[in-house]
Amino acid sequence: MSVARFWRKIPHRYNMLGTKCETCGRHFFPPRSFCPDCRRSGKIADYKFAGTGTVVTYTVIHTASEQFEKLTPYVLAIVELDEGPRMTAQVVCRPDEVKIGMRVKRAFRRIATDGESGVIHYGTKFVPVE
Amino acid sequence: MRDVAVIGAGCTTFGEKWSSSFRDLFVEAGALALEDAHLSGEKIDAMYVGNMSAGRFIEQEHIGALIADYAGLATHHMPSTRVEAACASGGLAFRQAVIAVASGMEDIVVAAGVEKMTDVEPGASTDTLTGAADREWEGFVGATFPGLYAMIATDYMHRYPLTREQLALVAVKNHYNGARNPIAQFQQEITIDTVLKSPMVAEPLRLFDCSPITDGAAAVIVAPLERAREFTDTPIKVLASAQASDTITLHDRRDISTLDASVVAGKWALKMARCTHKDIDLVEVHDCFSIAEICAIEDLGFCKKGEAGKFTADGETALNGTIPVNTSGGLKACGHPVGATGIKQVFEVVQQLRGEAGKRQIDGAKIGMTHNVGGTGATVAVHIFGRA
Numbered sequence: 001m002s003v004a005r006f007w008r009k010i011p012h013r014y015n016m017l018g019t020k021c022e023t024c025g026r027h028f029f030p031p032r033s034f035c036p037d038c039r040r041s042g043k044i045a046d047y048k049f050a051g052t053g054t055v056v057t058y059t060v061i062h063t064a065s066e067q068f069e070k071l072t073p074y075v076l077a078i079v080e081l082d083e084g085p086r087m088t089a090q091v092v093c094r095p096d097e098v099k100i101g102m103r104v105k106r107a108f109r110r111i112a113t114d115g116e117s118g119v120i121h122y123g124t125k126f127v128p129v130e
Numbered sequence: 131m132r133d134v135a136v137i138g139a140g141c142t143t144f145g146e147k148w149s150s151s152f153r154d155l156f157v158e159a160g161a162l163a164l165e166d167a168h169l170s171g172e173k174i175d176a177m178y179v180g181n182m183s184a185g186r187f188i189e190q191e192h193i194g195a196l197i198a199d200y201a202g203l204a205t206h207h208m209p210s211t212r213v214e215a216a217c218a219s220g221g222l223a224f225r226q227a228v229i230a231v232a233s234g235m236e237d238i239v240v241a242a243g244v245e246k247m248t249d250v251e252p253g254a255s256t257d258t259l260t261g262a263a264d265r266e267w268e269g270f271v272g273a274t275f276p277g278l279y280a281m282i283a284t285d286y287m288h289r290y291p292l293t294r295e296q297l298a299l300v301a302v303k304n305h306y307n308g309a310r311n312p313i314a315q316f317q318q319e320i321t322i323d324t325v326l327k328s329p330m331v332a333e334p335l336r337l338f339d340c341s342p343i344t345d346g347a348a349a350v351i352v353a354p355l356e357r358a359r360e361f362t363d364t365p366i367k368v369l370a371s372a373q374a375s376d377t378i379t380l381h382d383r384r385d386i387s388t389l390d391a392s393v394v395a396g397k398w399a400l401k402m403a404r405c406t407h408k409d410i411d412l413v414e415v416h417d418c419f420s421i422a423e424i425c426a427i428e429d430l431g432f433c434k435k436g437e438a439g440k441f442t443a444d445g446e447t448a449l450n451g452t453i454p455v456n457t458s459g460g461l462k463a464c465g466h467p468v469g470a471t472g473i474k475q476v477f478e479v480v481q482q483l484r485g486e487a488g489k490r491q492i493d494g495a496k497i498g499m500t501h502n503v504g505g506t507g508a509t510v511a512v513h514i515f516g517r518a
Contacts, residue, residue, distance in 0.1 A: 001270065009266070030267045057288070057386055059280035060333040061272065065257040068272045076277050076332075078381045086381040088268045095333070100288050111271060123271065 003119055013123040016106055018085070020047035027083040051106030052129070053081040060095040067112040079104055079126055090125045103129040131232045133355035135365040135518050138167025139480045141473075144315040144346040144465030152188050152246040153200045159347035159470075160201050160242060167351045167361045171203055174351075175236040177210040178226040180219030180243035181469035186258040188249050197242070216262030217418060219243060220348070220472025221373075221502030221511030227352050228371045228513075237353060243470035244347035255343050259468070262505040264379045276340050276419065278380050278506045280332035283421040285386040287334065290436035292424065294334060296443045298325035300420040301338050301462050303448055308459025310449075310489035313474075315344055315465030325420075339420040344465035348473035350480065355518060364484045369497070370402035370514040380506045389507035392429035399499070399512040400431075407431050410514070411495040412482055413453060414475035416503035417460040423447075426501055427455060430512070449490055457482060457490045472502035472511060479515050 011017040018029030022043040026035060029049055035042030058077035061068070068074070075091040075098045091098055092107060104126035111123040140162025142155055150158075156179070164171060179197050184190045198210035213223040220243030227241035247255050260269040263278055286292055302322060308314035320338065328337035351361075358365035374395040377383055384390055400406060413430065417423035424438040432453050433441040441447065447455035458464045458478035461471060479498035481487045502511045 001265075005266075030264075056381075057281045057285035059277050059284055059335075060330075061274060061277045061280075062330045062332060063256070063274070063276065064272065065260060065269075065274060066253040067257075069253070071272070073330075074272060076272055076281070078281055078386065088273055088379065088381050089271050100284070121270070125271075 001114065001121065006119060006121055014108060016049040016051050016124055018047050018049055019044050027085050029081060029085045029087055049081055049083055053079040053104055053126070055091065055098060055100055055102040055104060056080050056086060057100060058091065058098045077126070092125050092127045097128065105129050132234055134228050134231045134352050134368040135355040135358040136350050136368065136476065136480050136515070137353045137358050137361040137365055138163045138169065138351040139349070139477045140166055141313055141348040141477045142346050143313045144344050144467060146248050146343070147345040148248065150345060152184065152190065152244065153196070155246060155345060155347035156197050156242060156244040157200055159244070159349040160240065163240065163349035163351050169238070169351065169361060171201060172206055173238050174203065174208055174240055175238050176230055177208060177240040177242065178223040179210065179212050180221070180223035180472055181212055182214060182216050182219050182245060183258050183261065184246070186261070187255070188246055215509045216504040217416070217466070217468045218472060218502045218504030218509045218511050219469040220474070221500065221513070222472070222509070224350065224472060224476055224513065225371050225373055225511055228368050231352050231354055237357065239352050240349055241352060241473060242347065242349040243473035245467035245469040246345050247343045247467060248345050252343065268379055274332060276335050277332040279419040279421055280335045281380065282387055282425065282506070283334050286421060286424065289387065292439035294326065295322055296439035297339065297420045297424065298322045299442050300417065300423045301325050303442065304417060304456050304460040304462040307449060307457050307490055308463025311459050311464055314459040314463050315342060316459070316463045335419055335421070341418045341461035341466035344467040346465060346467035346470045346474070348470045348477050350473060350476050358518060365518040366480050366483050367516050367518040368513065369405070369516045370399040372398035372402060372512045374398070374510050376508050378505065378508045383507070387425060388435070389425055389429050389503065389510065391507050391510035392426060392501065392503065395510040395512040396430040396501070399514050403514040405497065405514070409497050410453065410499050411497050412457055412479070412492050413455055413499040413501065414458060414460070414478050415455055415501040417456055417462050418466060418503070420462070422503070423455065423460065430501060449492065454492050457487065457492060472500070475500035475502060476513065483515060483517050
């Protein structure tokens with residue numbers, strides 16, 4: 001991913017900054033600038049997510065694309081955030097630990113590196129809540 | 131709107147075709163389709179080509195023009211258009227061709243699909259395919275395509291009675307059919323054990339739950355039904371063409387284990403064809419992964435949600451079952467050159483309805499359906515065909 005493409009979403013990737021429609025109260029992460037429900041009468045504002053949620057479904061990736069090969073096996077999950085929206089993210093735990101319904105919270109982690117001399121992509125992973 | 135018929139169909143063999151280039155593949159498929167319709171190229175009014183990612187697989191864009199040129203039709207100035215919807219590119223190209231003829235704008239139109247996937251390393255092809263999902267919010271965090279479908283499988287198996295063995299039976303059945311299809315990439319039968327002992331890709335999906343990386347091309351020719359018998363004694367009528375969309379990401383879906391776009395496109399198609407599930411004699415569904423076939427036969431309404439595992443284990447989807455699914459071998463055994471798959475599905479149904487499917491022929495098949503999915507279900511095309 002190019003530097004600009006990564007950089008422009010840094011607040012969202014690092015700090016889970018999403019959006020909220022102030023007309024209907026629906027939250028969006030990843031952020032949306034257009035509410036699918038209220039359409040043009042929607043009023044979108046920034047919203048910082050608490051970063052807590054529940055695992056909805058998961059897998060353990062054994063065969064990855066080049067950037068993630070060294071991480072395998074790793075846990076990938078769909079997490080439902082407490083504010084409502086769902087997102088895809090890695091869960092930092094042993095493969096046999098992950099369960100549907102598991103409570104997780106966000107953690108700032110390195111996601112991938114763009115080649116040996118490229119940009120390091122940081123972002124959000126989840127860790128189990130004790 | 132005019133009635134539309136398929137008057138010719140052709141397909142290359144599918145596989146890792148090291149000696150064939152992108153150009154070789156589509157020229158071969160196109161020539162086979164033209165020959166089948168007893169047509170010469172200059173009679174073609176327009177062409178629509180499904181292709182997912184020539185830009186990343188062979189660093190070539192402007193595919194419509196390239197194909198018109200190498201088909202020898204550049205100097206005829208025939209309009210040629212590339213259609214892209216990830217793995218549903220072929221299904222959408224076919225739909226565009228049908229719309230062009232139905233509208234009266236064009237008469238003889240080619241719908242083709244082509245993908246040359248083995249000119250890049252496997253890691254690069256995995257990454258390219260990830261572009262069918264949301265690159266920024268799925269691919270970026272480490273999702274792969276098998277990984278996304280694996281999350282569907284985890285959700286499904288948590289909520290419904292589907293055993294690991296039943297899931298494996300999808301691949302076993304599709305390999306059985308592929309072994310009876312001369313164009314199939316894999317022509318060997320396998321057992322449940324083959325699947326369960328194959329390497330893990332994304333839990334619970336193993337290598338033999340996944341469709342392969344494939345080179346191949348397919349082409350069909352459509353024309354107004356009223357003119358179809360000028361070209362063939364066995365025209366196949368297009369009874370319905372439907373297309374539906376859903377969210378690009380899996381995580382934004384209403385239900386992880388239901389492809390709502392399949393449900394909707396399936397309903398629209400049946401309504402347009404004025405028929406019910408009981409009238410369908412065979413269906414080619416988009417089994418990019420074993421779990422995808424399980425979801426597809428439920429989402430299209432051939433059995434109830436949660437029952438596809440038992441339905442498959444009972445043999446209902448086999449060649450001699452109540453609704454044969456993926457007689458071609460499906461994406462799993464016939465192969466999955468992404469942009470070509472939707473057209474290959476039409477090719478298979480045309481062969482079946484003409485009674486030309488050899489060892490995998492469904493006796494007396496009169497009506498067939500195709501179901502082509504882009505991404506994890508963000509685009510779905512469903513078509514229904516009948517003997518004319």
